[in-house]
Amino acid sequence: MSRLRQALATLVALAVAALAFVAWAPVPAVDDREAAAPLAPDAAQAARGAQLALAGNCAGCHTERGGAPYAGGRGIETPFGTVVAGNLTPDPATGLGRWTAGEFRRALQHGVSRDGRLLVPAFPYTSFTQVTRDDADALWAHLRSLPPVQQAKRPHALRWPYGSDLALRVWRALYFRPGTTPADPAQSAEWNRGAYLVRGLGHCEACHARRDALGGIRGAAALQGGRLPQGWYAPSLTDATEAGVADWPIDEVVRLLRTGLSEHGTAQGPMAEVVVRSTQHLAEADLRAVAVYLRSLPVTTSRPGRSGARDPQVMARGQALYADLCRGCHGDEGQGAPGVYPALAGSRMVTMADTTNLLRVITQGGFAPATAANPRPYGMPPFDLGHADLAALMTWLRATWGHDASPVSEVQVLTAR
Ligand code: HEC
Ligand code: HEC
Ligand code: HEC
Known part of the structure; x- marks a missing residue:
């Protein structure tokens, strides 16, 4: 005692x-050294x-x-x-x-x-x-x-x-540790430029960092995914099952940041705003530098989603909802239509451990960002579904077309909304 x-x-x-x-x-x-000579x-x-x-x-x-x-x-x-x-x-x-x-x-x-x-x-x-x-x-x-x-x-x-x-x-x-990080001589000038844009001016970690209870960021958590107060999840930039791009071609990363579109998904919500207001305006060389840096980030393994048993009744309900509401645009096999409707088969937004964004897109709809390269993006209408329907639809989407992500319960939907 x-x-x-x-x-x-x-x-x-x-x-x-x-x-x-x-x-x-x-x-x-x-530091007003120039005060004498403005x-x-x-x-x-x-x-x-x-x-x-x-x-x-x-x-x-x-x-x-x-x-x-x-x-x-x-x-x-x-x-x-x-x-x-x-x-x-x-x-x-x-x-x-x-x-x-x-x-x-x-x-x-x-x-x-x-x-x-x-x-x-x-x-x-x-x-x-x-x-x-x-x-x-x-x-x-x-x-x-x-x-x-x-x-x-x-x-x-x-x-x-x-x-x-x-x-x-x-x-x-x-x-807070003030000061610039010196260039890493072991890396190319392009990589260092990318690091400067991502970690400095581009402040990607303002959203993509995991924060503790006081809103602080500790070293390694800097780009590992964070929840935003406006009800989005900014996925981890180091995790291939979230927003990691280590295995994307450089051009595909550049395309996402320039147009908001990519083979693997569209920029949505706060990320759409980042593309519209910021990254679409960057010089080609700068976007390539960002891509080079992002691709070099050490890959972290994802938190495994608990893969529980899936209730056949829930699955049937989810499948019926998809056929009714979604198939017309996203296709029989979730393949989408290139440049118009994104594929849901293989979409990380669908299978990610954190289902915040998936729920949000279904219930609130949305637009890919309108950029100079894609001035009139197609929109997705909002769907006004009950908790049980949403849970069933998401559970089915996450277990279909080769996906094997954890089921979503009604309680999860309720707390998320
Ligand atoms: C994510 C949002 C955000 C971005 C991006 C941002 N700011 Fe700010 N800025 C703020 C907020 C919020 C404050 C107010 C902070 C406070 O009053 O304590 C602020 C305050 C400031 C201040 C201090 C103003 C004062 O009266 O003391 C300056 C200078 C400033 N920002 C410049 C910039 C510049 C330059 C950029 C771009 C390189 C920038 N900000 C980007 C949110 C932002
Ligand atoms: C204002 C918050 C915010 C900022 C700042 C931000 N992001 Fe994001 N980002 C998000 C959110 C939310 C998502 C998830 C929605 C989506 O997939 O578009 C996301 C998604 C992404 C994705 C995955 C897109 C996909 O479809 O797979 C990449 C890559 C990405 N961000 C890169 C960046 C980079 C690089 C920066 C800095 C230049 C950055 N983000 C800055 C919020 C932000
Ligand atoms: C009228 C056509 C249309 C219908 C119907 C529709 N969507 Fe979409 N959906 C879109 C478009 C267009 C986008 C891209 C726009 C955006 O990013 O918000 C999209 C984006 C999405 C995304 C984000 C994919 C990614 O990886 O970025 C998901 C998830 C999604 N839809 C699920 C659904 C589900 C589930 C349904 C049925 C409840 C549905 N959609 C019905 C047109 C549609």
């Missing part, structure tokens, strides 16, 4: 010491910055639906509440008009606002910390070149204590 008490006391003392340490650790200073943005630099802003999808978060580009106001859902991305236009009162290049770099690379306030990591500075000084300055030149828009920022709606200075300090001490 006394040993336990002693251990507890030690733990508490350690926790207090750690807290004191993080609470008083200084915020990184602004950065003179030129058109070429701003144009390069505009391209980088597409790679980082800055406008995606910093633009309200129907609002002026970069003027902010969009709420980003997190498990801890909603945070609002602010105004990045050069308006002096409500945007970045009074900021210096150094202050901007510090925000991007260290997650600290102009006034020293710590920023919420829904702003993916844990990835943007990789951005080089040159690229940060080009992004800055691009933002300076935008027309100023006066639009005050709405406050965040985060539950206490998330978002408090102390909570953010603790979070940063646990999860």
Whole structure:
């Protein structure tokens, strides 16, 4: 007993010491070396910055639906509440008009606002910390070149204590390691470029990472699949049964990121938005670099789905529903129609251990992204089915055409909805 008490006391003392340490650790200073000779943005630099802003999808978060580009106001859902991305236009009162290049770099690379306030990591500075000084300055030149828009920022709606200075300090001490990762000399320049785009500007891990209870990402979990608060699952980029592309040809990966379509499935939901707003605009060489990097990721074995017994009655019900509702588009053998209806036979969205996306597509329908390469995508209508029907349909889809994925129960459907 006394040993336990002693251990507890030690733990508490350690926790207090750690807290004191993080609470008083200084915020990184602004590197304003160019303050004496202010950065003179030129058109070429701003144009390069505009391209980088597409790679980082800055406008995606910093633009309200129907609002002026970069003027902010969009709420980003997190498990801890909603945070609002602010105004990045050069308006002096409500945007970045009074900021210096150094202050901007510090925000991007260290997650600290102009006034020293710590920023919420829904702003993916844990990835943007990789951005080089040159690229940060080009992004800055691009933002300076935008027309100023006066639009005050709405406050965040985060539950206490998330978002408090102390909570953010603790979070940063646990999860944030600022600085760029040096290029890996053992790899090609193309691979290193891909790593920079995926792990840095492209912030793929903002969605594709498995996060712990505090929303933190630990090393290896970075691209291994994560649940999104808006009710999607961003599958693992290292797992061949999820979104891994190790065995895809490079051109197929490029095609997915450029058009939203591939032999193996379409980009949906939040990924469709990434394709529309960001990856479709990247230069061919950059997309190839991303593909080279993704294909090189060490493959992880998937969590095996529990393959339970399948109730013949449930299977018959699922088959009948498919014949009624789905076969017309997706075909007798789930083969789809190339470029029009995706194949369900072999679709990873159908067989993945996590059935969030499958359920979501059936009940809410959807569109592949409308991209320059595929301007008028075909849509899938939503289906208003009961829990038992959904479970039966999914169970059947997951056990047909050579699939052998775990059955889906009514309870699973109920909790998922
Ligand atoms: C996933 C959504 C998301 C993306 C992508 C994103 N941001 Fe943000 N950004 C935010 C949020 C949310 C905040 C607000 C954080 C806060 O106030 O604590 C923010 C804050 C900022 C700030 C600080 C503003 C201030 O007033 O302190 C800057 C600067 C910024 N973002 C620049 C960028 C740039 C440049 C890019 C593209 C390279 C970018 N952001 C991409 C969500 C995003
Ligand atoms: C805003 C969240 C978000 C971001 C950021 C994001 N993804 Fe995704 N991604 C998803 C979701 C959700 C899915 C599952 C839906 C689907 O299959 O399209 C997905 C699916 C994928 C797939 C599998 C597509 C298929 O049909 O098999 C690949 C590959 C992928 N993402 C790559 C990337 C890369 C590379 C990046 C960074 C450049 C990235 N994602 C950034 C949310 C995101
Ligand atoms: C009117 C034609 C149509 C019908 C009917 C239809 N779908 Fe679809 N489905 C589509 C189209 C088009 C897409 C691609 C658009 C998208 O990505 O949302 C799609 C996509 C899907 C996907 C995503 C596949 C992947 O790998 O990306 C699944 C799963 C799916 N449908 C299942 C079903 C099921 C189950 C039914 C019956 C309940 C059904 N669909 C009925 C047209 C249809």
